[in-house]
Amino acid sequence: MTEQEPSICEQKVYEKIFRTHYETVTRYIYYKCGDLQQAEDIVQNVFVKLWKLCSSVSFSKVKAYLYRAANNAFINEKEHEKIVLKHLKQSTISIDHESPDYLMEVEQFHEKLKNAIASLPQKEREVYLLSRVEKKTYAEIAEITEIGIKAVERRMSRALLGLRDVLGKELKF
């Protein structure tokens, strides 16, 4: 308990924190606003601020600090109604022996899926993407978004329902 925490004011510690959290926090904000450039700007500013406040943020709380500060910064920025998740990409899957037709369909379906995710309410969208794309557990998501696990599950189920409403008819079995 009494062990000295590393100081964020040290360049090495700061860089380690940056490398550990920058990408995940940026993605989180991206899932909220759908604008990668804006997300990067927000999170970079959060890190600049962290450097200035390096002596007043404790190392053990830095992750929570980053998510909260980024979220606050996001809330303070206006204009994020039009969501286009154009940076959500399809992971390269083994496509070798698929027919071009099928690939086309998959391509189209992905486009629709992205649109459907983009049109979800922000709170459901971020939970959904943190879970399905970032592969975070509900507990982790609860920690990041600072809501209870129950609320995460509720948002998640609403997101699933919303996606099914839009995409259900597209699916052929």
Place this chain on the structure above:
Amino acid sequence: MPMEEKYANEDFLSRWLAGELTEEELEGFRTSDVYRELMAIDEEAKKLSGPEIDVEKALALVTDKNQQSKKEPKVRRLWRISAAAASIALLFVGYTYFFGNVTYSTGIGEKESVLLADGSLIELNANSTLSYKRFGWEDDRAVNFDGEAFFDIRSGKDFKVRTRQGTVSVLGTRFNIKNRKDLKIQCYEGTVVFSPLSSHLEPTQLSEGMEMDFNNSTIRTNNFTEQTPDWKNGFSRFSQQPFSEVLEELSVQFPVTFEANSIQTDRLFTGQFTHQNLENALKTTMEPMGLKYHISADKRIVTLSE
């Protein structure tokens, strides 16, 4: 479809996600269309990956910004320190200004006149110091003094001169105080009272034409005839005084030190020397005593011999 209603609802799915469904419910759900659809969507969703983010580029950007802004707080912090230092200095200066003393000092061979607020004039001989309170002085006319000076005090309330050896109190008068090794007070007008610091000695009153010597805690009073102290006329006069006092006075008026190893300095000297010129002063003091003197090249050291 009732089945669909059952599964495609928020509460049910939440329970499913939380792993709270019973075996039975789970089995039923897994065979439903809702489940298959959700799984199919999930299947594809899981193939999505987040945006590509160049962390190192961002780190470089942020580090750059940090270094730009890094200078600011440092400067600001310095600013604060210097602001604090300045305030303290200001307070100190203000304090010493309002509650401190005005000090006048003369060096070797210097003379200075000080006019006090009540019109009193104090003429300082060489190597002397006078200080008094800057404010509220007129309510309490007192000066601290060391060295030699001629006081011409305007009549009024009690005026005090504090020395190392005692306090000289006057009403309005003219007098000279010489406080070198011994204390000598000469009263030229009016009366002065000397109260020694050591309490077992009685205060001594001097009237016009009286002088007082105070050494080894004895007080001797004499009469004198001069109208002004000799030093004010530019010379020092001695009558039957130890030669050591002459040397001391010489080194007050001239920036020299004496090397008088083999010389007996307790011999008595009567005579005077000028403050204008070291050569003349030495001539008039050394020759009557039968002494030879040698002035060093930098005119700092005078070596005496028989």
